[in-house]
Amino acid sequence: MIASLSGVAHAQHGGTLNLIVQPEPISLNPGVNRLGPATFVGYKIYDSLLGYAQKDVAPIPRLAQSWVISPDGLTYTFKLRPNVVWHDGKPFTSKDVAFSLGDFLPALHARSRELREEIARIETPDAATVRVVLKVPSPAFIRSLNVPIVPAHKYVGVTDFRNAPANSEFVGTGPFKLAEWKKGSFIRLVRNENYWDKGKPYLDAVVFQIIPDANSRAIAFETGKVDVLRAGDVENFDIKRLAALPGVSIREDGWEYLQPIGYVHLNNRTPQLANLKVRQAITHAIDRDFIINTIFSGFGKPINGPISRLSAYKDASVETRYPYDPQRAAKLLDEAGYPVGANGVRFELRLVPLPYGELWSRQAEYLREALGAVGIKVNLVSTDVAGWFKRLVSFDYDIAQNFVYTTPDPAIGISYAYKTVKGDNAGTTGGNVNGYSNAEVDALLDQGAHQQDPAKRKQIYAKVQQIISREVPLVWTHDIVFPTLYRSKVKNLITTALGTDDNFATVELGQ
Amino acid sequence: MNALAAALARLGKAALTLLAVVILSFVLIRLAPGDPALLLAGDSGAGDAAFVEEIRRDLGLDRGLDVQLISYLTSVARLDFGVSYREKRPVAEMVLERVPATLLLTASALVFAIVAGIGLGACAARRPGSLLDGAITVVSVTFFAMPMFWVGLMFIIVFAVQLGWLPSYGMVDATSGQQGRGSALVDVLRHMVLPVLTLGLYYMSVLARVSRTALLQVAGADFIRTAKAKGLSPRLIWRHHLFRNALAPIITVVALQAAQLVGGSVLVETVFAWPGIGRFAFEALMTRDYNVLLAVFILTSFGVIVVNLLADTAYHLIDPRIDQAAAT
Numbered sequence: 001m002i003a004s005l006s007g008v009a010h011a012q013h014g015g016t017l018n019l020i021v022q023p024e025p026i027s028l029n030p031g032v033n034r035l036g037p038a039t040f041v042g043y044k045i046y047d048s049l050l051g052y053a054q055k056d057v058a059p060i061p062r063l064a065q066s067w068v069i070s071p072d073g074l075t076y077t078f079k080l081r082p083n084v085v086w087h088d089g090k091p092f093t094s095k096d097v098a099f100s101l102g103d104f105l106p107a108l109h110a111r112s113r114e115l116r117e118e119i120a121r122i123e124t125p126d127a128a129t130v131r132v133v134l135k136v137p138s139p140a141f142i143r144s145l146n147v148p149i150v151p152a153h154k155y156v157g158v159t160d161f162r163n164a165p166a167n168s169e170f171v172g173t174g175p176f177k178l179a180e181w182k183k184g185s186f187i188r189l190v191r192n193e194n195y196w197d198k199g200k201p202y203l204d205a206v207v208f209q210i211i212p213d214a215n216s217r218a219i220a221f222e223t224g225k226v227d228v229l230r231a232g233d234v235e236n237f238d239i240k241r242l243a244a245l246p247g248v249s250i251r252e253d254g255w256e257y258l259q260p261i262g263y264v265h266l267n268n269r270t271p272q273l274a275n276l277k278v279r280q281a282i283t284h285a286i287d288r289d290f291i292i293n294t295i296f297s298g299f300g301k302p303i304n305g306p307i308s309r310l311s312a313y314k315d316a317s318v319e320t321r322y323p324y325d326p327q328r329a330a331k332l333l334d335e336a337g338y339p340v341g342a343n344g345v346r347f348e349l350r351l352v353p354l355p356y357g358e359l360w361s362r363q364a365e366y367l368r369e370a371l372g373a374v375g376i377k378v379n380l381v382s383t384d385v386a387g388w389f390k391r392l393v394s395f396d397y398d399i400a401q402n403f404v405y406t407t408p409d410p411a412i413g414i415s416y417a418y419k420t421v422k423g424d425n426a427g428t429t430g431g432n433v434n435g436y437s438n439a440e441v442d443a444l445l446d447q448g449a450h451q452q453d454p455a456k457r458k459q460i461y462a463k464v465q466q467i468i469s470r471e472v473p474l475v476w477t478h479d480i481v482f483p484t485l486y487r488s489k490v491k492n493l494i495t496t497a498l499g500t501d502d503n504f505a506t507v508e509l510g511q
Numbered sequence: 512m513n514a515l516a517a518a519l520a521r522l523g524k525a526a527l528t529l530l531a532v533v534i535l536s537f538v539l540i541r542l543a544p545g546d547p548a549l550l551l552a553g554d555s556g557a558g559d560a561a562f563v564e565e566i567r568r569d570l571g572l573d574r575g576l577d578v579q580l581i582s583y584l585t586s587v588a589r590l591d592f593g594v595s596y597r598e599k600r601p602v603a604e605m606v607l608e609r610v611p612a613t614l615l616l617t618a619s620a621l622v623f624a625i626v627a628g629i630g631l632g633a634c635a636a637r638r639p640g641s642l643l644d645g646a647i648t649v650v651s652v653t654f655f656a657m658p659m660f661w662v663g664l665m666f667i668i669v670f671a672v673q674l675g676w677l678p679s680y681g682m683v684d685a686t687s688g689q690q691g692r693g694s695a696l697v698d699v700l701r702h703m704v705l706p707v708l709t710l711g712l713y714y715m716s717v718l719a720r721v722s723r724t725a726l727l728q729v730a731g732a733d734f735i736r737t738a739k740a741k742g743l744s745p746r747l748i749w750r751h752h753l754f755r756n757a758l759a760p761i762i763t764v765v766a767l768q769a770a771q772l773v774g775g776s777v778l779v780e781t782v783f784a785w786p787g788i789g790r791f792a793f794e795a796l797m798t799r800d801y802n803v804l805l806a807v808f809i810l811t812s813f814g815v816i817v818v819n820l821l822a823d824t825a826y827h828l829i830d831p832r833i834d835q836a837a838a839t
Contacts, residue, residue, distance in 0.1 A: 016686075023794060026597045033597075110552060110562050162569060163599050183608050184786025186685045207685045211784040219667055219679050386545025386799045393549060 073137030231482030254499020300478030436473030632722025
């Protein structure tokens, strides 16, 4: 306690923190657009009801000061922070929370709509209290509240939330306010003098530079124009060089909420890939240590199942492992009824590479080589993001690369990817693009979503991991490590499970 | 009268070209794989078919292609370029935000290329085979052969990283707006140097080569020998006979290169984080923001058509024989 008090007393005030955002966000309201760039900038402007601690991704107070969950797991009562004002000076009340969770976010965002469907009603008994009543117990709900709260008073009389002019006014309650957005150049946020957490934020301004080229971004960091490089700002092979520069620090935490995993999707509806032995063979044929160490320059950890090492639900002991073993792969393919043909080829598959830059292209080349070595001829079908996405969601592929945020609760980030897709999935954006289907897994995922006893819940998800890791509906290539590079003078850059996506209220610029 | 009719005919052709560009682009964009409604649904955390359909309806993409095309053409005729699918803002407004940066970059590069290119070409042509001619050839071949993005990166490494003289990215500093007009102007000029040189040096090389050849060809013509025999001063011959007659091929190349400048500016804008239209169009393409893309296509086609009209007009001004040839 004393330490934290003295920490506050000596907080370094002032200064401008220079960062990079790429690509340029489409909106600065994370309720309107929830892609990485929008959430990175937007959560400095907009507050959410709760934050999440790095340890156990435990909920921490933000706009909600405290909360109580009823014993039946149905009613969540949030006590809101008093004296919070919007950037336009209007008071923040429970109506804003009810509007955001009940109306605004579900209209714009598919995941929020799914969440809304679990809510029976939202009550606002007074200006400082919000009561959310669920239809069925849903333990994941408390970890779904890192969504932005938007000002209800800006949307009075509006019915078309998607096209509302207020969407581009960017009025939040967060520690920073938008000062200038020079399209294509930079976004400058300045300190919100009326922020509810008195004395914070410490910084005067935060500037997000828009630099489209990875080389130019590395140079901007080297020349001291920007203070922080986040995941994807520079290619992995540049990171160690930049980390060795004087006065530069590197850290790998801050991904406890998102929990990114690398995927090689296998279309389980492709006849050969519907065969478990073929999927097992493919997993054996891929040297995932090579992918981690050589392609991703060591920024990744081995993984053998659907859940990240960062999750409390991870149970590696139940997972089946398919270590790199090309001979075993060849044997499994023989057993599956795909002998080597006259030309050395067993069968051909199409691989749709992830068009996200250099490393993924290298990985695609490697996959072609590795599978070719066991007699599976892989044809690369290169396309841009739009084409890649369309092929994935319409099952118009055999193998495809991806990386996915699996989130701290399996009901949020795992379930949708393995649950049976009803009927023909073409034309939807359903998450189970593997087309994997197992009735037992479906039932377990449903149970897990509603089980309130944490121990029983863990057991359920352990069973899920056991089955899925054995059936390898896709190949989990690596538990991704996204390092953050920053000048050592930047303090408190990462303090929560949301890492640099959090609000920067306590970030300081030292000497 | 004849000249007016010819000018009108040229304008008519230009208008037809523009219409063809609009229709072709409209159809071609939609033939590319990828669906904006799906992408937008994906951006918002995926969803079911109903959610995608809702977005498609919202964008007006649920209508037939012919209906969409007619509705688009009538809007464009009223100078309404629609709304961006992603940003939900009027496309015209978004494009106009970006045009000044690209115009500044490409126009400066073009002026630099014309002045330096023709200047170097003339220097080389004056004493063909001399040391200066050789040096100019080496310089122009070098900048012509080196990939533009690489030249840009080398400039950044030398002038921004090693020497620290010039900024490596952007058009303005995030704080320059607060420091008064004068310093803001200096700030933009400092940011311009490297991208303008990167883009301009390539076209300078092309023009230097073309002008040298054109000038040498004309220099060997009979009428130049006649002019010399008449005892005209070299300066007069150069200005009135040689240069004027060599201009036609140079103008052709300038007009052609002006069109390619837009392509080059995409690269340069990317390397130098220049907030222009090239990079903007690339991002719109990646996200299938049809309205934005079409507006950029129309605008750049319009620009190219205008440059070609100007070149046409310039031919007629420098060489009246072209008019006569067209009339016969």
